[in-house]
Amino acid sequence: MEFYQRDRTLQPAGYAPIYKTSVARSPRQSLLSLQGSLSETTGPVFGQNELGPLDHDLIRNYAMDGDPIGERIIVHGRVLDENNRPVPHTLVEFWQANAGGRYRHKKDTYLAPIDPNFGGCGRALTDENGYYFFRTIKPGPYPWRNYVNSWRPAHIHFSVFGSGFAQRLITQMYFEGDPLIKECPIVHVIPDEHAINRLIAPIDLNGSVPLDTLAYKFDIVLRGRRSTLFENRLEGN
Amino acid sequence: MAQPLDYLKETASQTAGPYVHIGLIPKQAGFDIFENNFTNIMASENTRGEKIIIEGRVIDGTGTPLRDALLEIWQANSDGRYNHELDRQKTGDIDKEFRGWGRTGTDFDTSVYRFETIKPGAVSGRNNRDMAPHVNFWIVARGINIGLNTRMYFADEIDANANDPVLNLIEQEERRKTLIASRDDTGLVPIYRFDIVLQGESETVFFDI
Ligand SMILES: [Fe+2]
Numbered sequence: 001m002e003f004y005q006r007d008r009t010l011q012p013a014g015y016a017p018i019y020k021t022s023v024a025r026s027p028r029q030s031l032l033s034l035q036g037s038l039s040e041t042t043g044p045v046f047g048q049n050e051l052g053p054l055d056h057d058l059i060r061n062y063a064m065d066g067d068p069i070g071e072r073i074i075v076h077g078r079v080l081d082e083n084n085r086p087v088p089h090t091l092v093e094f095w096q097a098n099a100g101g102r103y104r105h106k107k108d109t110y111l112a113p114i115d116p117n118f119g120g121c122g123r124a125l126t127d128e129n130g131y132y133f134f135r136t137i138k139p140g141p142y143p144w145r146n147y148v149n150s151w152r153p154a155h156i157h158f159s160v161f162g163s164g165f166a167q168r169l170i171t172q173m174y175f176e177g178d179p180l181i182k183e184c185p186i187v188h189v190i191p192d193e194h195a196i197n198r199l200i201a202p203i204d205l206n207g208s209v210p211l212d213t214l215a216y217k218f219d220i221v222l223r224g225r226r227s228t229l230f231e232n233r234l235e236g237n
Numbered sequence: 238m239a240q241p242l243d244y245l246k247e248t249a250s251q252t253a254g255p256y257v258h259i260g261l262i263p264k265q266a267g268f269d270i271f272e273n274n275f276t277n278i279m280a281s282e283n284t285r286g287e288k289i290i291i292e293g294r295v296i297d298g299t300g301t302p303l304r305d306a307l308l309e310i311w312q313a314n315s316d317g318r319y320n321h322e323l324d325r326q327k328t329g330d331i332d333k334e335f336r337g338w339g340r341t342g343t344d345f346d347t348s349v350y351r352f353e354t355i356k357p358g359a360v361s362g363r364n365n366r367d368m369a370p371h372v373n374f375w376i377v378a379r380g381i382n383i384g385l386n387t388r389m390y391f392a393d394e395i396d397a398n399a400n401d402p403v404l405n406l407i408e409q410e411e412r413r414k415t416l417i418a419s420r421d422d423t424g425l426v427p428i429y430r431f432d433i434v435l436q437g438e439s440e441t442v443f444f445d446i
Contacts, residue, residue, distance in 0.1 A: 001323065004244075006445065012382035019252070021380030024298040025435050031445035032406060036331045038391055039373050039388070040446045042321035044338035050270045062270055069317050082244045095260025105256045106267035107305070107345070118377060119270045121260045157253065157260055164323075165311045166446045167373050168384055172251040186252060195249040221245045 002036030003166050003223040004082055012189035019171030020146055021184045036166065041225075043165040046091040048125055055123050058096075058136035062104075062119030069115055070099030070137030074215040075173070076207055079160060086130025087167075092220075093159040094134065095121040099143035101152075110142055129171040135213065141180055153187070162222040173199045173218045179207030250384065251376035257307045258342055265342045277341035279354040280311075284334040286355035289391065290428045291418065293350050295376060298436030302348035306378040308387075309340045310352055317358030317370070334392050353426075356387025356391065362402050369397035369404070371416075376433060386444045389431045390417045407442055415441045 014026030029146065054061040060067060075094075079087040081205045097120065100112035104120050120139075124132045139154050153174040164170065174181050181200065182185055190196050198221075207215030258266035264274060280288055290344035291310070294302040315321050316329025316397065320337045343350045353370075362368040365404045372389045390398050398404055398417065407413045 007247060008445075010246055014382055015238070015386075016382055019380070019382070022252075023380075024301075025303070025378065025380035026298075026382070027385070027440055027443050028298075029412075029440050029442070031443050034403060034406070034444045034446050035363060036446065037368065037403075038319055038324055038326070038360055039311070039315075039371070042319040042323050044336055045321065050273050055271060062268075080245060082247060084245050086245065095256065095261050103256045103259060104266065104268055105259050107255060119259075119263070119268060121263055121270060123260075123271075123426050130306070156258070157251075159253075159261060163321075165306045165373055165375065166386075168309070169248060169250060170253045170257075170377050170384060171248055172254075190251075192249075195246065198246070199249060221248045223247050224244065224304055 001225040001228065002041055003130060003140055003164060003225055006223060010190075010192045010195040012191070018116055019189050022178060022189070032223065041164045042168040043167065046161070051123060056134040058118070058120065058122045061122060063117045066117055066196060068098065068137050070117035072135070072213040073138050074133060074135050074202065074207060074209070074213050075156065075218055076131070076133035076204075076215060077201075077218040077220065079126050079162075079220045079222065081162070081222050083094065085224075086128070087162055088126055088128045088130055089221055090126050090163065091123060091161045092126060092132045093121070093123040093155050096136065096139040096156045097142055099137050099140050101140035101195040110129065112140070112142070123221070138175070150185065151180055151183070153178045153184050158220065160220055160222060164225075166221040169222060171220070172199060175216060176200055176202045229232070249380060252379060252382055253307060255273055255305050255379040257305075257377065261307060261340060265345070275340050277339045277350075277352045278354060279335070279337070279339040281334050284355055285332050286357075288425050288426050289354060289356050291352040291354060291372065291431055292349060292428055293418075293431040293433065294300055294350070295378070295433045296435065300437070303343055303378055304345050304348045306343045306350070306376055306392065307340070308343070308350050309338065309375045310354070310372050311375070312337050312372040313357040313360045315355055316421060317360045321359070329358065330427050352442050359397060366402050367397070367400070369394050369401040371401075374433070385435070386446045387433065388416055388444070389429070391429060392417050392419050412442050
């Protein structure tokens with residue numbers, strides 16, 4: 001079962017001059033369109049036994065002598081496909097800056113301090129309904145070198161697998177109401193306003209823990225599989 | 238007005254950014270957080286097949302190698318079977334000692350990436366036409382807005398490559414060479430060298446899969 005063709009009108013082009021680094025890192029030749037074979041329709045499978053018990057709790061998974069500084073939040077949602085079916089048991093990974101906008105990374109030199117109790121990464125498998133959740137603190141915005149005065153809106157990076165290598169996706173989640181979203185060149189490499197809005201997680205009071213933790217809801221949609229109605233089979237069986 | 242189609246839309250891709258290591262290979266970011274890390278070591282002692290190393294660089298349009306790229310590969314085992322339920326090829330067995338997937342970053346100093354794996358077998362392609370042994374690549378980095386897909390083929394598979402349905406789709410014969418890794422037998426383990434050129438004269442063929 002191969003995947004629906006990717007809708008490139010909703011995806012960023014490789015070459016996007018407003019995001020300066022993309023200029024030298026984007027192919028100039030057209031991508032060669034390939035019908036799906038087993039190489040694209042299959043992909044790696046992960047098990048719960050490969051994850052640790054705190055891997056989805058960024059408040060605790062690097063805590064040394066207390067909780068990290070920042071707004072306590074839960075991020076939760078579903079991984080679905082274009083057929084509106086859940087993508088079960090798939091690996092979701094996430095990483096982010098701390099509350100001050102600083103990453104725990106040897107190449108990040110921003111002057112905001114490292115938080116000794118915050119690592120900034122985690123991972124989870126979706127359940128049989130495609131549902132995932134994790135707990136963290138809200139990341140801060142940070143400056144970056146694009147224009148002289150470019151700032152990233154607060155965001156969490158996501159990596160998702162799906163069940164076939166052609167579904168592999170990396171994206172970023174933004175927070176409802178952040179005034180930096182409309183200024184950000186990285187956001188605006190996406191050519192479609194609705195596609196941008198789908199990266200913005202609304203606050204979800206129903207998902208919050210009263211007197212404890214706010215929640216944001218973020219659904220991710222991967223490419224859908226085409227059922228084979230009248231056509232040659234993909235592989236020899 | 239017709240009825241609306243009720244498909245959902247695929248989530249838009251965003252760059253993995255300069256700090257992708259934190260989330261996917263935190264040890265390269267400079268810290269240890271997970272008990273179990275996903276790595277570039279794909280074969281164990283007991284994995285069937287010929288042990289090989291795949292090594293190379295990712296090069297930008299100015300000829301400069303990227304020091305902050307992240308690569309993943311996905312491949313069949315030595316029998317040409319993918320470790321996945323949708324692979325229902327009749328020949329060959331699943332190898333329990335081989336998932337077929339690995340992940341690594343280009344090195345911050347040398348800009349070289351490296352996988353330790355096994356050489357895959359040929360996989361049946363569309364319409365039962367065999368595909369030459371190959372490894373599927375996915376490349377992300379700062380400045381790459383949507384992951385790039387390509388394939389690596391093996392220089393020593395001359396006949397299989399000549400008949401490969403995907404290589405033959407590439408109109409300009411000269412460009413097919415961008416997908417073929419050279420083999421170096423001077424060490425204990427053979428090394429296949431595969432540079433990925435993002436842009437320019439010897440630009441790698443990338444696929445819209
Ligand atoms: Fe970021």
